[in-house]
Amino acid sequence: EVQLVESGGGLVQPGGSLRLSCSASGFNLSNYWLSWVRQAPGKGLQWVAKIKHDGNEKSYVDSAKGRFTISRDNAKNSLYLQMNSLRAEDTAVYFCARDPSDYVWYFDLWGRGTLVTVSS
């Protein structure tokens, strides 16, 4: 089955760190741009970061720059998000998603998400 499965979420104190993982099955992750997208409780979707097929190009939403790092290991068919200096406003469900196109920019497959709660 073609799917993405996130893990690594949980409760963390403000200022703390967390590393999210996204494991792909049923397809080769190396053929896709990948992103993390988050959704705060009761709110809309917000793109967080993206990474190119070979990992050599990355981009972040302004609020994540300098705090979050996106990476991938194509040999392990996995995507990661290292989150440091976490804030209450980072509380959200974090989804990983794949983009099948180099020029149209959309997500054709999403994971089910992992919840990150930043609270003391």
Next chain:
Amino acid sequence: SHELTQPPSVSVSPGQTARITCSGDALPNQYACWYQQKPGQAPVLVIYKDSERPSGIPKRFSGSSSGTTVTLTISGVQAEDEADYYCQSADSSGPYVFGTGTKVTVL
């Protein structure tokens, strides 16, 4: 980055047509897509490249584009179509931008 604006809610009776608009200044130069999200679930792509429908998506879902507005149309709405819908666009140099979201209620 640019913004995409959607109406907060749309209500429609079963069998009728629901139209959801998404407006943004960058849309004439970017493709848009649409996602359906039901409570507690991940978003599902229902339209991409303005009007293309992924395999497995019912034909009652269609998309169109005109200037700074893209529209998702659900023809013959069914109870199972009740969900939140988000538009999204992007270009190679910028972020993916999501619309503000529209809650579709089937009366």
